[in-house]
Amino acid sequence: ETSFAMPDEIPPSQLPDDEDDSDNDEENWPDVPVPEGEEAEPTKDLFSTTTLNSPAACIAHMKEKHSFDLPAVCQKRGLDFYGCIKFINYIRQQELTAEDAQTAVIPNDDESLLQPVIPGDPLLTVELVEDSDEEECENFIPQVHEKARQIQKDLAELESTLNGDLLRRGTPEYEQTCKRVACLNDTRDPLFVVLVANVQDVVTSVRYCSERGLGVAVASGCQSAFGMGHRDGLVVLDVSRLGGVSIDAAEQTATCEAGATVGTLVADAAAHNLNFVGPMSKAVGVIGYALGGGWSPLSRLHGWAVDNILSMQVVLASGEITNASPNAEEQTERDLFWALAGAGGYFGVVISMKVKLIPNPSHDVHLTTMDWKLCGASSATGTDGRGEVGAIEFFSDILAATSSWPTDLPQELFAVFALQRKADATGQSPVPTLSIQIWKIGGTDENDVQNVPAIKNLIDAYNPTISTAAKSYTDMLLPKFPSSWTAKCSTFVGELNKQFAERIVEMFSTAPENVTVRFLLGGNGSQDSSPSVDHSCVAVRGFHWWLLSDARCEDGPGALEAQSWMGLVLLNGVEKFVVGHYVHDVAPPTRGAQQPVSPEGYWRGNAKRLQQLKALFDPTDMFPGPGQVEWVV
Numbered sequence: 001e002t003s004f005a006m007p008d009e010i011p012p013s014q015l016p017d018d019e020d021d022s023d024n025d026e027e028n029w030p031d032v033p034v035p036e037g038e039e040a041e042p043t044k045d046l047f048s049t050t051t052l053n054s055p056a057a058c059i060a061h062m063k064e065k066h067s068f069d070l071p072a073v074c075q076k077r078g079l080d081f082y083g084c085i086k087f088i089n090y091i092r093q094q095e096l097t098a099e100d101a102q103t104a105v106i107p108n109d110d111e112s113l114l115q116p117v118i119p120g121d122p123l124l125t126v127e128l129v130e131d132s133d134e135e136e137c138e139n140f141i142p143q144v145h146e147k148a149r150q151i152q153k154d155l156a157e158l159e160s161t162l163n164g165d166l167l168r169r170g171t172p173e174y175e176q177t178c179k180r181v182a183c184l185n186d187t188r189d190p191l192f193v194v195l196v197a198n199v200q201d202v203v204t205s206v207r208y209c210s211e212r213g214l215g216v217a218v219a220s221g222c223q224s225a226f227g228m229g230h231r232d233g234l235v236v237l238d239v240s241r242l243g244g245v246s247i248d249a250a251e252q253t254a255t256c257e258a259g260a261t262v263g264t265l266v267a268d269a270a271a272h273n274l275n276f277v278g279p280m281s282k283a284v285g286v287i288g289y290a291l292g293g294g295w296s297p298l299s300r301l302h303g304w305a306v307d308n309i310l311s312m313q314v315v316l317a318s319g320e321i322t323n324a325s326p327n328a329e330e331q332t333e334r335d336l337f338w339a340l341a342g343a344g345g346y347f348g349v350v351i352s353m354k355v356k357l358i359p360n361p362s363h364d365v366h367l368t369t370m371d372w373k374l375c376g377a378s379s380a381t382g383t384d385g386r387g388e389v390g391a392i393e394f395f396s397d398i399l400a401a402t403s404s405w406p407t408d409l410p411q412e413l414f415a416v417f418a419l420q421r422k423a424d425a426t427g428q429s430p431v432p433t434l435s436i437q438i439w440k441i442g443g444t445d446e447n448d449v450q451n452v453p454a455i456k457n458l459i460d461a462y463n464p465t466i467s468t469a470a471k472s473y474t475d476m477l478l479p480k481f482p483s484s485w486t487a488k489c490s491t492f493v494g495e496l497n498k499q500f501a502e503r504i505v506e507m508f509s510t511a512p513e514n515v516t517v518r519f520l521l522g523g524n525g526s527q528d529s530s531p532s533v534d535h536s537c538v539a540v541r542g543f544h545w546w547l548l549s550d551a552r553c554e555d556g557p558g559a560l561e562a563q564s565w566m567g568l569v570l571l572n573g574v575e576k577f578v579v580g581h582y583v584h585d586v587a588p589p590t591r592g593a594q595q596p597v598s599p600e601g602y603w604r605g606n607a608k609r610l611q612q613l614k615a616l617f618d619p620t621d622m623f624p625g626p627g628q629v630e631w632v633v
Contacts, residue, residue: 041122046070046091047098055126066098071128073102084128086113093117094189107215107234110191112169155192158208164197164241177238190217190236197241199321199351202258206349206622207319209235215624218349220259220285234624237349240285247272252357253310256286258350266474275360277305281478287353292344293538293582295546297439298473300411300521302358306341306536313352314340317622321351326535332616339613341536343603346624347617365473366440368449370464372398374419374432374505391432396501398434401458403495406522406544408454414439417519417545419508432508436464441473491571492522492543492580500577507573512561517570520546539604540580547574580604 043058044051047066052058062068074084083106090113091101107113116124159166167174169192177193191214194205209216215234239258245265246255249272254265263282269275277296279289294305302308311325314336324337339347374391405415418435440449450456450466459466493500496519508517522543549566581602599607614621 043122044118046088046101046123047096055122058123059126062098068098068101074128075130079129081127081129082114083108085124086110088121088123089113089115089117092121107191112191154208154212158205161204162194162197162201164201165195167193167195177236190234193236193238195238195241196258199242199315202237202239202315202349202351203319203321205235205237206315206317210317210319210620210622213620214622216349216622217624218258218288218345220288221261221281221283239349239351242351247274247357249274252359253354254357255352255354257352258287260286262286262289263477263479266477269357270360270474273360274357275473276355276357277302277308278477280476283479286355287350288345290353290355291340291342291350293342293536295582297414298358298441300414301441304538305355306538308356308358309337309341309536310354310356312337312340312350312354314348314350316348317618317620335613336617338535338537339610339617342538343610347614348623364442365471365476366449367469367471368438368440368455369467369469370436370438370459371467372434372462372464374434392502392505395434395505396498398436398458398462399496399501400498401461402436402454403497405454409452409521412441413449413452413521414441415521418516419504419518420516421511421513432505490546490548490582491574491578492540492582493519493545493547493574493577494543494579496545500574503573503577507569510569511565515562515565516550518548518550520548522546537603537606537610539606540582540602543579546582 040053041055042051042053043055045058045061045066047062047068050061052061059070062070070088074087077083077087079087086108087106090096090104090106093113094104096104155166155168165173167177169189174193177195178190194201196202196205206216208214217234217236219236219238220240242257242259243261243264244257245260245268247268248254252274254269254276256265261282262276262278262284265276265286266278266282275298276286277294277298278284278286279294279296290305290309292306296302296305311323313321314324315321322333322336324333324340326334326337326341328334328337336347340350372394374394402415402417409415416437416439418437419432420435421432438449438455450459458464504517511517522545549570599610603610
């Protein structure tokens with residue numbers, strides 16, 4: 001928390017001097033004269049270290065130097081007096097830039113934002129919007145302190161009823177828990193965190209939040225690329241301690257507690273020669289993954305994870321525990337299952353899930369990788385001297401040669417196309433490369449892959465560098481997604497044609513060196529294996545390719561550059577080819593680079609029914625959906 005001592009008067013070093021030769025415009029900003037008879041009120045700028053001699057001077061300074069008109073922004077947002085206080089404190093607390101502050105989503109339910117970040121901040125006493133109560137403005141400090149005391153008293157009461165732990169802002173435990181967010185060079189600022197020890201803690205916490213109008217997010221594996229488990233201004237229920245898995249080998253099912261991870265489930269299932277349709281990281285939470293759809297390299301064979309959910313037990317916004325099943329006698333239980341299965345955990349807290357397992361007679365994976373240089377340095381594959389035009393033509397030819405793969409390749413084959421930059425033989429001038437990695441899931445002969453007619457024709461025509469390897473499917477899983485893996489672009493696309501190739505190569509020529517653009521093979525199982533249209537609300541089934549873009553980079557300028565390119569260049573550039581979106585890859589408010597998407601973008605014709613069920617099961621929006629989705633009928 002920023003500390004700022006209020007001096008009796010502004011030190012001479014902070015006052016502007018007309019004869020100062022400094023080139024720093026911030027330091028030379030002329031203060032608005034203080035009216036005769038009034039004392040100076042040193043007021044710190046929201047976006048720099050500059051201190052002005054009054055709130056009025058500070059507001060004028062921000063408008064001139066940062067193009068940020070504070071009263072106009074507050075008026076446009078429809079903020080009342082207390083809303084303005086929260087807005088100012090949030091900007092100071094998060095150290096937002098003026099540009100970010102224009103669009104930042106403020107957690108209005110977070111009463112702690114009434115506590116001044118800078119003690120005695122004069123900017124908080126100014127009437128920034130019309131129709132504010134002057135007396136209310138003058139008396140806000142005592143009211144803020146009373147609200148803060150009440151919050152602490154309420155939290156103490158909640159803490160005394162928990163079997164688990166309550167983590168408050170500012171404590172090392174809180175900070176460490178918030179750092180569990182994966183795939184983000186980012187931070188999170190929940191209202192507080194409850195490390196639940198049992199189901200009763202979930203019920204108690206949900207009821208507490210319901211009575212006070214607080215929003216709730218649920219964290220388990222914390223592997224979401226956009227940190228959906230930890231949301232600014234919400235109460236986080238961390239269910240990672242509830243990690244139990246029970247296997248029924250006879251009926252080939254598993255029952256998972258709220259915090260069970262894919263690694264635990266896969267390991268326990270393997271002991272019975274069974275497997276689960278899971279993602280590429282063992283640390284991913286089973287329930288969160290399945291609720292969002294759960295697409296997997298195994299999906300061409302066995303459908304999505306959501307297709308393999310059998311039943312759930314759920315804590316609703318009221319604190320009531322109920323069951324959800326597609327075969328339940330009660331229509332409300334069937335409706336709840338349908339909504340949860342594919343729209344994420346935005347209708348309640350799933351505390352238990354029963355899933356179908358798949359036989360695992362041989363889930364070894366034979367890898368065949370084909371590499372080409374698109375342009376630049378010479379290579380043994382005959383790409384010497386190929387320029388940008390040649391790269392576009394070559395990439396277009398490859399896409400044309402593989403256009404039938406989504407529907408024609410055997411279901412046990414899965415493919416990943418990857419565009420990236422690699423240094424040439426001299427270690428300089430990274431050149432664009434294209435790799436196609438084909439997974440053959442099961443079987444014993446890796447040569448079977450190269451003998452598949454469509455793949456053999458590609459090899460014969462385009463002479464790639466080929467390498468092969470074999471691994472168990474379990475060994476293919478990452479222990480966890482690395483924190484330097486900043487995934488910020490994800491969408492489903494249809495046919496990869498010449499126009500698409502031209503657009504991709506053109507955009508990739510401007511991509512940072514740490515960015516990889518991937519196309520994951522869809523079709524077949526991902527389209528046809530759902531048990532029935534009523535099993536889940538997942539609607540985007542018939543995509544041919546899943547476009548993913550990620551960057552391996554540490555926090556700092558490299559991460560920001562990569563995120564900006566993926567969100568503003570790549571995603572916007574492929575918009576006309578998009579056929580749908582994956583609910584797991586919806587960035588929360590003010591985070592990530594993806595643009596707002598309507599509910600129809602995720603659930604198509606199911607969106608209206610979802611909105612109606614949201615009003616039924618969570619009318620106060622205790623479990624807020626993704627930042628870009630409006631739950632309004």
